[in-house]
Amino acid sequence: MHVDLIQQAREKGHILYEGKLVPHYSCGICIAETFELPTRAFQALRKGGVTGDGECGAIVAGRLVLGYFLGDPDPAGPLRPRLLEAMEYYETLWKAQTEPGQVDDIRCNAPVGHLAGDFWGEERMGYCTLLASQIAGCVAQTLVKSSTEFEISPISRVSAESS
Numbered sequence: 001m002h003v004d005l006i007q008q009a010r011e012k013g014h015i016l017y018e019g020k021l022v023p024h025y026s027c028g029i030c031i032a033e034t035f036e037l038p039t040r041a042f043q044a045l046r047k048g049g050v051t052g053d054g055e056c057g058a059i060v061a062g063r064l065v066l067g068y069f070l071g072d073p074d075p076a077g078p079l080r081p082r083l084l085e086a087m088e089y090y091e092t093l094w095k096a097q098t099e100p101g102q103v104d105d106i107r108c109n110a111p112v113g114h115l116a117g118d119f120w121g122e123e124r125m126g127y128c129t130l131l132a133s134q135i136a137g138c139v140a141q142t143l144v145k146s147s148t149e150f151e152i153s154p155i156s157r158v159s160a161e162s163s
Contacts, residue, residue: 002144005140005144005150005151005152006137006140006141006144007137008140008152009034009035009136009137009139009140009152010133010134010136010137010140011133012033012034012136012152012154012155013030013031013034013058013132013133013135013136013137014129014130014132014133014136015155016029016030016033016034016132016155017030017058017128017129017132017133018125018129019125021155022155025039026042026043026045026046026047026057027045027046027047027056027057027058027061027128027131027132028042028043028044028045028046028057028058028060028061028064029042029043029045029046029061030058030061030132030136031057031058031061031062031065031132031135031136031139032061032064032065034136034139034152035065035068035069035139035150035152036151036153037065037068042057042061042064045057045058045060045061047108048107048108049108052107052108053107053108054107054108055106055107055108056106056107056108056131057108058128058131058132058135058136059094059106059135061135062090062094062135062136062138062139062142063087063090065139066083066086066087066090066139066142066143067083069143069148069150070082070083070086070146070148071083082146085146086142086143086145086146089142089145089146090138090139090142093138093141093142094134094135094138097134097137097138098131098134098135140152
């Protein structure tokens with residue numbers, strides 16, 4: 001069951017970012033949508049904080065999703081040990097599970113900046129689609145490890161078309 005959730009998260013992240021079966025969702029938004037969180041604030045993560053100089057939106061979105069599930073609902077509450085453990089695990093996990101050398105520098109423009117003139121090109125889209133998929137899986141794996149209940153629902157537009 002847990003392996004299924006992780007694989008489902010990877011697949012959903014891939015479909016949402018790739019933009020072939022549904023319209024393209026930017027990196028942060030695709031991670032939020034994978035875990036069915038409101039996406040509006042995640043728009044600020046697209047293309048490295050909109051400027052390209054910020055950290056990868058998918059990686060940052062993963063941190064925010066973990067905060068959503070594991071953070072203290074009291075804004076003045078202390079850091080929960082479960083959140084700290086999950087963040088440490090997530091940081092180690094995404095670094096280990098992304099393609100070797102894929103994200104040495106996680107500022108958006110570092111790995112894809114040379115493709116800025118062709119932002120919608122196949123090479124850049126392929127790179128970021130793979131990364132978004134990997135990050136979605138890492139977030140799911142971290143939630144599973146922390147015994148957090150969550151679901152990965154099918155994408156309704158894809159499900160309806162394939163039936």
